[in-house]
Amino acid sequence: xxxxxxxxxxxxxxxxxxxxxxxxxxxxxxxxxxxxxxxxxxxxxxxxxxxxxxxxxxxxxxxxxxxxxxxxxxxxxxxxxxxxxxxxxxxxxxxxxxxxxxxxxxxxxxxxxxxxxxxxxxxxxxxxxxxxxxxxxxxxxxxxxxxx
Numbered sequence: 606x607x608x609x610x611x612x613x614x615x616x617x618x619x620x621x622x623x624x625x626x627x628x629x630x631x632x633x634x635x636x637x638x639x640x641x642x643x644x645x646x647x648x649x650x651x652x653x654x655x656x657x658x659x660x661x662x663x664x665x666x667x668x669x670x671x672x673x674x675x676x677x678x679x680x681x682x683x684x685x686x687x688x689x690x691x692x693x694x695x696x697x698x699x700x701x702x703x704x705x706x707x708x709x710x711x712x713x714x715x716x717x718x719x720x721x722x723x724x725x726x727x728x729x730x731x732x733x734x735x736x737x738x739x740x741x742x743x744x745x746x747x748x749x750x751x752x753x
Contacts, residue, residue, distance in 0.1 A: 647707075662750055666741075668745065675746070677695055686740055692738070699719070700718060701715070701718045705726065713727050724739075724742065
């Protein structure tokens with residue numbers, strides 16, 4: 606495993622960027638087949654099917670692969686896209702961005718910086734103040750209402 610020094614804020618919110626590295630067999634054993642398809646094979650769940658699309662109350666959305674804190678509920682908004690959408694990540698450096706030219710288009714893929722799990726994509730059509738829409742698969746996330 607490779608490591609980098611996390612900031613105090615990252616350490617206190619489980620956003621350490623200590624890389625989680627596992628073999629493909631270990632990921633398959635750890636994740637459900639549906640989560641494996643999204644997180645490790647860059648799949649997408651059908652629109653409007655995700656369990657975390659409509660979440661009420663406060664808490665934290667965490668990576669379903671490694672448990673890293675990713676998105677606070679105060680960053681969630683209803684985008685009408687069919688997937689959970691957020692205006693920002695919890696902290697800088699916990700989400701990695703990659704150019705995605707699949708399906709004949711150019712998009713920005715987002716992955717968990719800690720484990721490399723595919724989360725979804727980020728688009729420049731979100732509300733203020735960031736103008737961003739992090740469009741995330743529910744299968745990439747878990748919700749913890751105890752964290753807020």
